[in-house]
Amino acid sequence: MKFKSELGLPLAAGSIAALGWAGPDWLSFLLTLAFAKGLVVLGVVLQMRAGLVSFGQALYYCIGGYAAGLAAKHLGIQDAFVLLALGVVASLMMAALCGIMVARYRDIFYAMLSMALSMIVYGMLVKSSALGSTDGFNVANPSYLGFQPDPSQAKRVAFLVTLAIALVAALVCHRVLRSRFGRLSEAVRENEIRVDFLGISPFGLVYLNYCGAAVLSALGGGLIAIATGHVDPDMAFWATSGEFVFMALLGGTAHVAAPFVAAIVFSAVRTFAIQEAPHLWQLTLGSVLLALILFLPKGLWSLVSRRRAAVPAEIPSVTKEVSP
Secondary structure, three states, X not given: XXXXXXXXXXXXXXXXXXXXXXXXXXXXXXXHHHHHHHHHHHHHHHHHHOOOXXXXXXXXXXXXXXXXXXXXXXXXXXXXXXXXXXXXXXXXXXXXXXXXXXXXXXXXXXXXXXXXXHHHHHHHHHHOHHHOXXXXXXXXXXXXXXXXXXXXXXXXXXXXXXXXXXXXXXXXXXXXXXXHHHHHHHXXXXXXXXXXXXXXOHHHHHHHHHHHHHHHHHHHHHHHHHHHOEEOHHHHOHHHHHHHHHHHHHHOOOOOOHXXXXXXXXXXXXXXXXXXXXXXXXXXXXXXXXXXXXXXXXXXXXXXXXXXXXXXXXXXXXXXXXXX
C-alpha cells in the first residue's frame, strides 16, 4: 500500500506535466503558481499535523523570493537552482533563529507570534527604497544548469522545474510523515506531556517542523519569483499567510498531495472569478470556497478517502471439502 501511494505521486505528476506542456500558456502558468504555492501549503500542513497553525508562513515565502531576486540582481547569479538554494539557506538561517522563540509557544500564541514576525519583515520591505519599497523589483529569466531557454518557452520550462521540485518535496514529506519523527509530531498534537515523559523533547520536534516548513516555503517563494519575474512586499503580508492556511484547510491534512490539489482549485476558482466577475470576484471566490468547506469539512482529499473506503476489500473464497 505504501508503494502504491508513492508510485501514484510520480504518475500524477507525469500526467500533469503532459497536460501543462501541451495546454495553453495560461494553463501552464496557473499550474506553476499553484504548485509553487502548494509547497508553502505543504509546510503549513506539516505544522498542522503537529497541532500548530502558522499565520506567518509568508515570512519564509517572501525571504525565499527576495533572496533569489537579490542574488540575480546584485550578484549576477543566473542559475535557477543556485538562486533557489540561496533562498533556502536564507530562510533556514532565519527559521533557525526565530524557531528558538516560536517553538516554545502553542495554540494562538504560536499563530500570532509567527504572524508578527512576518509583518515586521513586511514593514521593513515597504520602508526600504533600496529594495523597491511597495513596488518591489523585477527578476530576470534564469538559466537551468547552463541551459538558457528561449523566452517563448521560459514559462513552460519553469513549470516543469516547479512540478519536479514539488514532486520531490512531496515524496520526501510522504516518507517523513510516516517515519518515527512524523508519528512523534502527531503525538505532540495529541498529548505533549506524554511525549515529554517518553524522554523526547516536544520543543525539538516543533522546532524541526518549523525549520522544515521554512525550507518548503522558501522553495515556493523562489519559484514564484522565477515564474513571475517579480517580487514585492505583499509576499510577506498577513493576508498571504491567510491564503496558505485557507488552502491547507481546503485540501486537508490526510495526504501530501492534498495541499497541491487545494492550491490548484483555489488558483483556478480565483482566476475564473476575476475573469467572469471582476467587481465581485472576492464574493464569488468566498462563496465557492465556503460551500466546499461546508460540504467537505475534512478537505478535498476526503473525497479520495471516501472513494477508497467505498471499495470493498477482496475476500478470498474458501472451499470446504466434504467427505462423502
